Amino acid sequence: MDKNKKEATPTTVKKTEEPLKGPDKKEVKQETKQTPPSTTISKQAGIDVPVEIQKVDPKDRKKVDEYSFISKKIPINIIISEIKGEYVPIYEVYISKISRTTEIILEKIRQELIKQVNLGMVDITDSGKTDIVEERFKETIVFLIEKYFPDIDQTTKEFLVSYLIQKSLGMGKLEILMDDVLLEEIVVNSATEPVWVFHKKHGWLKTNIQVKDEEQVRHYATMIGRKVGRQITNIDPLLDAHLNEGDRVNATLQPISTAGNTITLRKFSRNPMTITHFLKFRTLSPSAASLIWQAMHYELSAIIAGGTASGKTSTLNVLASFFPPNQRIISIEDTREIRLPKYLHWVPMSTRQPNPEGKGEVSMEDLLVNALRQRPDRILVGEVRRQREAETLFEAIHTGHSCYATFHSNNYEETIRRLTNPPINVPLTMLPAISMIIMQFRNRRTGHRRTFQIAEINDDSSGNLLMQYDTKKDILVDKNRSKSLLATLELYTGSTPQEIRNQLREKEKILNYLVKQKIETVDTVGKVMAEYYTNEDELLKTVRANKKFDFDT
Ligand SMILES: Nc1ncnc2c1ncn2[C@@H]1O[C@H](COP(=O)(O)OP(=O)(O)OP(=O)(O)O)[C@@H](O)[C@H]1O
Ligand SMILES: [Mg+2]
Structure with a gap:
C-alpha cells in the first residue's frame, strides 16, 4: 500500500456501504468512444456546460481512478485522468445511462415542462416554495416522461425524473459533486473556469463541469443563501453559512471577488473518522x-x-x-x-x-x-x-x-x-x-x-x-x-x-x-x-x- 492510500479516509474504506449500482463499465466505455461525454449533455439544457477537455487523444490520457455512485437516483461514473498538458488531473462526471437521443428528448421535455408549469427561475428561489414547486414539477415530469417513453421501467423513470428536477430546479451537476463522498471541497472560482474539487485521495482536481455564466453562479449562491435563511446581495456580497447536514458554504459576489462570483462548499464527512x-x-x-x-x-x-x-x-x-x-x-x-x-x-x-x-x-x-x-x-x-x-x-x-x-x-x-x-x-x-x-x-x-x-x-x-x-x-x-x-x-x-x-x-x-x-x-x-x-x-x-x-x- 502506498503512503497516499494510508491517508485515505473512512469513506474510502467504507465505499461499498451504499449499494453502488453504477453504470456498467462496458456501457461507459462505449459511450466514451462513440460520443465524447461532453456532448452527451446538451449545452442548451441550461445549467452547466461540461468543459470539452475530453477531446483528448487517448494516448495523452492516463486513467488514475474510476468509481461509481448514485446521486439522487442518478447513476454516476467518475473518471480521474492525467492528461498531457494539464497540470492537475481531471475529474470527469459521466451520467452514462443517458444516451444522446435520450438527452435530446429530455431537453424537449424540459422545455415543455417550463411552458406547462409556467415558473421562472425567480420563483423557485423563494424560501419555503421549493417543495411545492418541486411537487408540481414532479407531477408534470412523470406525465411527460410516460408520454415520451411509454415502455419505460420504474427505475429508469425515477432516475429520469430526478435528473430533470435537478437540472431544472437544483444546482445541476454541483449537486452530483456534493454526493461524491470522496470530495472534501467544491469550488467555483468564476464562470470562466471549470469547477475545482479537493479529492480525499488525489488532492485538487479540475472537473469537466463549468457553470454557464456569472448570473448562474450568482443564482446558485442566492439559492443556497435562501435555503439557510440568509441573503447574498450587492449590498451584502459575502455569505458564510452552514447547510443542513453540516456542510459549510461560502459565497462572494463580484466586484468583491474580482475575477467572478465564487462559491466554496466544504463537505462535512458523513462517516467521521475515529x-x-x-x-x-x-x-x-x-x-x-x-x-x-x-x-x-x-x-x-x-x-x-x-x-x-x-x-x-x-x-x-x-x-x-x-x-x-x-x-x-x-x-x-x-x-x-x-x-x-x-x-x-x-x-x-x-x-x-x-x-x-x-x-x-x-x-x-x-x-x-x-x-x-x-x-x-x-x-x-x-x-x-x-x-x-x-x-x-x-x-x-x-x-x-x-x-x-x-x-x-x-x-x-x-x-x-x-x-x-x-x-x-x-x-x-x-x-x-x-x-x-x-x-x-x-x-x-x-x-x-x-x-x-x-x-x-x-x-x-x-x-x-x-x-x-x-x-x-x-x-x-x-x-x-x-x-x-x-x-x-x-x-x-x-x-x-x-x-x-x-x-x-x-x-x-x-x-x-x-x-x-x-x-x-x-x-x-x-x-x-x-x-x-x-x-x-x-x-x-x-x-x-x-x-x-x-x-x-
Ligand atoms: N488524521 C487525518 N487523516 C486524514 N485526513 C484527515 C485527518 N484529520 C483531518 N483530515 C481531513 O482533513 C480535512 C480538514 O480537517 P479538519 O476540518 O478537522 O481540519 P481543521 O484544522 O479543523 O480545519 P479548519 O482550520 O478549517 O478549522 C477534513 O476533510 C478531514 O477529513
Ligand atoms: Mg476546524
Whole structure:
C-alpha cells in the first residue's frame, strides 16, 4: 500500500456501504468512444456546460481512478485522468445511462415542462416554495416522461425524473459533486473556469463541469443563501453559512471577488473518522493515543491546535470518544462538525449569526456562559478565536469543568505565546489549567496529517514537550519526561507511577485491538469505550484473546 492510500479516509474504506449500482463499465466505455461525454449533455439544457477537455487523444490520457455512485437516483461514473498538458488531473462526471437521443428528448421535455408549469427561475428561489414547486414539477415530469417513453421501467423513470428536477430546479451537476463522498471541497472560482474539487485521495482536481455564466453562479449562491435563511446581495456580497447536514458554504459576489462570483462548499464527512482510522493512517501512535486517553479519562483539559485544515476539529472529534459514558458533554461550535458516539450523554449547540437587521446573534461566548448553567462535565469548544471566549473557557476550567478546544497556531510554543499575549490575553497564571497541548499538522509535501507535538504545561506556565513528530521517519518520538501531567494524574487518582504505566499499557492494547478488529465507526468505537468504563475486566479478556467484540449485548 502506498503512503497516499494510508491517508485515505473512512469513506474510502467504507465505499461499498451504499449499494453502488453504477453504470456498467462496458456501457461507459462505449459511450466514451462513440460520443465524447461532453456532448452527451446538451449545452442548451441550461445549467452547466461540461468543459470539452475530453477531446483528448487517448494516448495523452492516463486513467488514475474510476468509481461509481448514485446521486439522487442518478447513476454516476467518475473518471480521474492525467492528461498531457494539464497540470492537475481531471475529474470527469459521466451520467452514462443517458444516451444522446435520450438527452435530446429530455431537453424537449424540459422545455415543455417550463411552458406547462409556467415558473421562472425567480420563483423557485423563494424560501419555503421549493417543495411545492418541486411537487408540481414532479407531477408534470412523470406525465411527460410516460408520454415520451411509454415502455419505460420504474427505475429508469425515477432516475429520469430526478435528473430533470435537478437540472431544472437544483444546482445541476454541483449537486452530483456534493454526493461524491470522496470530495472534501467544491469550488467555483468564476464562470470562466471549470469547477475545482479537493479529492480525499488525489488532492485538487479540475472537473469537466463549468457553470454557464456569472448570473448562474450568482443564482446558485442566492439559492443556497435562501435555503439557510440568509441573503447574498450587492449590498451584502459575502455569505458564510452552514447547510443542513453540516456542510459549510461560502459565497462572494463580484466586484468583491474580482475575477467572478465564487462559491466554496466544504463537505462535512458523513462517516467521521475515529481513533481507529487515526492509528491506521498513522496520524498518531498507540502510545501517544493512550497517553492522551489516560489524561482525558481523568478529566484533564486540553487544547488541540494546528494550522488551517490540519485536522484540529477531526482530532477533537476522534478524542471525544475517550469520554466515559456517564458524563454530560456539551459541544459549542460555529458550524456543526462534531459527531459523538450515541452512547455518550451529549448536547450539541451551535452559534447563530445576526440577521440582516443585526438581531438574534448567539455567540460562542453566550453559549459557553449558558453551557456552564447546564451542569456539564465536559465542554468541547469548536474554535477559540477571541479574548472573551478564551476568558470564559479558562473560567470554565477553573470552576471544575474539563474543556477541550481547538485553536489556531503552528507549534506548542506559539500556542502558549498566542494564548497569553494580545489580543487573546489569557493571564499567564491561568494557563496551567490546561494540562495538555496537542498539535496537529499537515505535511505540505505529502499532504499527510499527523499529530506533530504533545506538550504539557508546567506550573510556571512554560511548556514541556513530551512527544515530537519526526518528519523524516514519519513517527512520533518521545522527548522529555513528563512532570506536571503524570504528577497531576497521580494526585487526582491516587495511582502510583507503576499503576499509571500499567493503565497506559492496557489502553494501548485496547487501541491496537480496535485496529486489529477493524472497529472503525463512531458508534462501534464508542461502544467499546463504554465497555471499558463499565466492564473493564471483561473487555480486557476479549482484547487479550483477540476475540470478536460482541456488539449485540
Ligand atoms: N488524521 C487525518 N487523516 C486524514 N485526513 C484527515 C485527518 N484529520 C483531518 N483530515 C481531513 O482533513 C480535512 C480538514 O480537517 P479538519 O476540518 O478537522 O481540519 P481543521 O484544522 O479543523 O480545519 P479548519 O482550520 O478549517 O478549522 C477534513 O476533510 C478531514 O477529513
Ligand atoms: Mg476546524
